[in-house]
Amino acid sequence: MDLQKPDLQKHAGPGLAPADLRVSDADRDRVADILREALAEGRLTADEHAERVEGVLSAKTAGELEVFIRDLPAAHERRAAPVWTPAPNRPTDPLPHDPDDNVVAVFSAAVRKGRWRAGRRIHAYAIFGSVEIDLSEAIFEYRQVVIKAFSVFGNVEVRVPENVSLRGTGGGILGNFEVDTLDSAEPDAPVVYIDGWAVLGNIEGRPKRGKLVADILDRVHRAVDHKLDRSLRKHLDR
Numbered sequence: 001m002d003l004q005k006p007d008l009q010k011h012a013g014p015g016l017a018p019a020d021l022r023v024s025d026a027d028r029d030r031v032a033d034i035l036r037e038a039l040a041e042g043r044l045t046a047d048e049h050a051e052r053v054e055g056v057l058s059a060k061t062a063g064e065l066e067v068f069i070r071d072l073p074a075a076h077e078r079r080a081a082p083v084w085t086p087a088p089n090r091p092t093d094p095l096p097h098d099p100d101d102n103v104v105a106v107f108s109a110a111v112r113k114g115r116w117r118a119g120r121r122i123h124a125y126a127i128f129g130s131v132e133i134d135l136s137e138a139i140f141e142y143r144q145v146v147i148k149a150f151s152v153f154g155n156v157e158v159r160v161p162e163n164v165s166l167r168g169t170g171g172g173i174l175g176n177f178e179v180d181t182l183d184s185a186e187p188d189a190p191v192v193y194i195d196g197w198a199v200l201g202n203i204e205g206r207p208k209r210g211k212l213v214a215d216i217l218d219r220v221h222r223a224v225d226h227k228l229d230r231s232l233r234k235h236l237d238r
Contacts, residue, residue: 019063105129126154
């Protein structure tokens with residue numbers, strides 16, 4: 001099991017073995033990941049997995065954690081670093097011809113924020129008005145979301161979570177088009193594309209600091225999540 005044993009040995013004082021050191025939530029999460037993979041590979045039955053998960057959640061020391069994975073190959077292998085590639089500059093998935101959502105502000109203000117489902121294609125129009133699209137708490141059902149933004153004497157503001165990728169293509173005519181490029185470290189993280197034109201107006205796209213997509217882990221492990229007991233899910237969602 002990779003629990004940063006060199007660090008454990010460094011901090012273990014006289015008379016205290018590394019196996020006796022207290023473990024953190026991150027240590028328990030790493031062991032839970034090994035058990036999840038073992039379940040998916042058929043090395044553990046559902047009952048064995050549930051029993052071991054319960055023990056992991058109550059484990060206090062590194063030695064107690066080791067017991068639950070010492071018979072699994074993954075516990076003795078050094079995992080290779082995941083291959084990271086930046087998000088493409090243009091969408092690669094097919095998009096619907098019609099938008100899933102229209103956000104229109106004409107001499108007014110329109111807002112999409114909170115817990116809402118982001119479609120694959122969103123159109124935003126700000127004509128002498130203001131549009132705010134806040135994806136920081138949105139539910140991403142697709143890996144690619146395209147926002148077509150048009151601003152005429154108006155303002156379109158898009159905010160995204162910090163752990164998604166963000167791309168922008170557009171410009172301004174006596175206006176401002178500014179989208180911060182953002183690359184997520186998560187290989188399966190959603191990508192938000194902002195395309196638009198600002199005519200005597202403003203279009204901005206930026207991450208919202210401190211906000212993260214909470215369901216990326218659920219989506220990545222969807223194939224085995226249905227076998228994950230409720231106690232582990234509650235622990236991972238903390």
